Amino acid sequence: MKILIVTDAWEPQVNGVVRTLKSTRRELEAMGHTVELLTPLEFRTVPCPTYPEIRLSLLPGRAVAERIRAFAPDALHIATEGPLGMAARRHALRSKVPFTTAYHTRFPEYVQARFGIPLAWTYRFLSWFHGPARAVMAPTPVVLDDLRRYGIGHAVLWSRGVDLDVFTAQRANVLNTAHPIFLYVGRVAVEKNVEAFLALDLPGSKWVVGDGPALASLRARYPGANYLGVLSQPELAKVYASADVFVFPSRTDTFGLVLLEALASGLPVAAYPVTGPIDVLGESRAGVMHEDLREACLEALRIDRATARAHAELFSWRAATEQFLSHLRPLAAAHGGATASRQPQDHVENAAAIRTASLQGETGSGANAGRSEH
Structure with missing residues (x-):
């Protein structure tokens, strides 16, 4: 056809x-x-x-x-x-x-x-x-x-x-900051609600990967976080594999492909219980959805990386x-x-x-x- x-x-x-x-x-x-x-x-x-x-x-x-x-x-x-x-x-x-x-x-x-x-x-x-x-x-x-x-x-x-051959549960250590490492990947814009993540009181360190109109203001307001620009998929796969929790603060995404990329890399997810995370995570134990995003982040630290990867394998x-x-x-x-x-x-x-x-x-x-x- x-x-x-x-x-x-x-x-x-x-x-x-x-x-x-x-x-x-x-x-x-x-x-x-x-x-x-x-x-x-x-x-x-x-x-x-x-x-x-x-x-x-x-x-x-x-x-x-x-x-x-x-x-x-x-x-x-x-x-x-x-x-x-x-x-x-x-x-x-x-x-x-x-x-x-x-x-x-x-x-x-x-x-x-x-x-x-x-x-x-x-x-x-x-x-x-x-x-x-x-x-x-x-x-x-x-x-x-x-x-x-x-x-x-x-x-x-x-x-x-999700490309299960690119995003794998590999061993990587490209984020050389204190653990636990909490990671956001995606467009840096107001509708992505990235500030809700950066404002959290969390142990360890935070990383933001991506670009967008809100990046400059967020870097100025939250200089304690670490920032990377847009990465290729192989580079991004290593970043996912180096983090401990993937934080998805958006309340407006229809799906969120980055959720699948993170899970395929063995990275548990912390998110609000809204469209996107609900549909990707469902009733699985691959992530934590909670209206208290900080609580979700801390609970997600207890999830085994194999559980995250196994759930991602349901998607092709x-x-x-x-x-x-x-x-x-x-x-x-x-x-x-x-x-x-x-x-x-x-x-x-x-x-x-x-x-x-x-x-x-x-x-x-x-x-x-x-x-x-x-």
Whole structure:
């Protein structure tokens, strides 16, 4: 099957959306599909206000339409709601090309945190944008519930994975500070709530890995912490392996791929009991969720690293990509193109079904806790 993925999030950004799309493309190609990505690298761009590393494509409408026509995909997937996503959506509607979309990040919550715009306003835009899609792919059952609560009723589950060969329970000691070492990895921005971690009274030392608009102010306010910039995956794997607890202070993430990376590296997690940690950790003993983040950090020190690694092994990119592909299959027939050949009913596809059922079961009691934060 020929699959075109349109995304406003791409290199040089380093975030969960970009990692998800790269991993999904890799797995789709390994399955024998032809995949092209339409990204801002093909267009003139300007920096996004307050997020300069995010590039916004200028007047991409005609070029996007030409690319879609030239590639003639069997399946069109629009990954983001930015200028490229808008242009692809407009062309698809005018040309009666069916498409799917994705909801990767809790955009309304981010906008509210940064600008004070009410959640209902931004969800109204999302309902308009995603309304014509054949399916809206979201990473967790709790996020599916959020979307449906705001009128987006055709949302489906597309879980996430982790590269278990890169992130391993290796021996490393690249963080030469006092133990226990508490680690945060991710974007350093107000919506990530990093200050909640840095303000904690904890023994040992703290490390922050990543970049973002809040980094300079946090370094000035918390000079006792240690800071690293953006790292490659092999470098990051060694950092995870050198720490004692991974601290995830965000209350707004839809999933949090860094949670899986940390767990795969044998690093227990401390987090709030909200969407993201609830869906990744579930009822496992691989981390501690508590409204007192300090208490969660201290309790997580008692978790065996083998327990964290074992839980991460439940997630694979192949299983997640099987989910993604299953939502695309109806589009080829609707578009009049060649229908993709069915992959064998092997253990990979069974893993996707098992993981879906597991997530739905694990989050049944946690959904209200996740929603109560917003």
